Amino acid sequence: GGPGMTALTWSRDLVLEGLVLRLATPADAEGLAALMAEPDVEQWWHQAWEPERWAECTSGFLEDPDSLALTLTEGDRVRGYVEVYRVATDVLGRYISHTQTDLGMHLALGEGVRGRGLGARLISGVRESAQQILDGCRRLVAEPDLRNQRSHRAFAKAGFQAIGAVQLPDKTA
Secondary structure, eight states: OOTTOOOOOOOSOEEETTEEEEEOOGGGHHHHHHHHHSHHHHHHHOOOOOHHHHHHHHHHHHHOTTEEEEEEEETTEEEEEEEEEEGGGSGGGGTSOOOTTOEEEEEEEOGGGOSSSHHHHHHHHHHHHHHHHSTTOOOEEOOOOTTOHHHHHHHHHTTOOOOOOOEETTEEO
């Protein structure tokens, strides 16, 4: 973040039908590794890493003022993963017009919790928390892969508006 930019904060966990969205910690590494290895998740994320790497990654996020890593858990099982980030400091910021308070989000849902509209509710929950995450946030953006129909449907259902395709270094979103 630049000077005077406040760190993103996660102030209260979101509870949705027995699932809890909370800050990811290195203790979630095994569960995240399993989630990211699911073929349907790996196809879009390409992050089927070893638990050790996920442990490093989550502890890095805890130090990073410009992003939040969140896990969706059911009891002690990791069922989903969400990243919220500041567009201005992300690679996306070089490709779309944005303000200093725009946030972006990525979402992965595990097989066991798909197909019941949870994605859209999760997205809405993050959108409703955007003001707490970053004071002054007026816009939340997402850039799912153009081919990822399930993700596009979930964002549309959550009230997002498609504003066009953007060519990013690793995908067309």
